Amino acid sequence: MRKIEFSPDDINQLRDESNTHPHHLVRRRMWALLLKSEGLAHGQIGQILGLSQPTLRSYFDLYLQGGVEALKQLNYQGKANLLLERKDEIISALEAEPPATLKQAQARIKAATGLNRSLPQVREFLKKTNFGVGK
Numbered sequence: 001m002r003k004i005e006f007s008p009d010d011i012n013q014l015r016d017e018s019n020t021h022p023h024h025l026v027r028r029r030m031w032a033l034l035l036k037s038e039g040l041a042h043g044q045i046g047q048i049l050g051l052s053q054p055t056l057r058s059y060f061d062l063y064l065q066g067g068v069e070a071l072k073q074l075n076y077q078g079k080a081n082l083l084l085e086r087k088d089e090i091i092s093a094l095e096a097e098p099p100a101t102l103k104q105a106q107a108r109i110k111a112a113t114g115l116n117r118s119l120p121q122v123r124e125f126l127k128k129t130n131f132g133v134g135k
Contacts, residue, residue: 015034082113092112
């Protein structure tokens with residue numbers, strides 16, 4: 001069990017942020033630390049919040065390393081967009097034989113790159129690249 005000392009200011013901030021922070025993950029981290037500050041056992045905290053012990057430990061370690069501010073950092077970079085990474089190749093294939101529909105564009109992208117994407121993903125790619133497709 002990790003021994004953590006909480007300042008009154010940190011407890012107030014944890015209490016406030018656990019209810020008002022815009023991101024659900026940050027609110028959950030704040031709740032975990034707030035419950036810890038009230039002396040609850042790790043097992044109880046995990047049960048109340050539906051968290052595993054390794055996840056709880058990672059939250060506690062974040063707090064120990066950087067305080068409340070560290071709990072607010074998400075550091076999620078997202079997934080790479082393979083369509084945009086191969087944009088030039090895809091646009092060349094579409095310009096060689098322009099599609100009239102999204103389904104045709106989807107099929108041509110798959111034939112050119114092997115990437116099988118949903119129609120909404122194809123539509124978004126075409127919008128981002130300003131490539132027009134008929135209806």
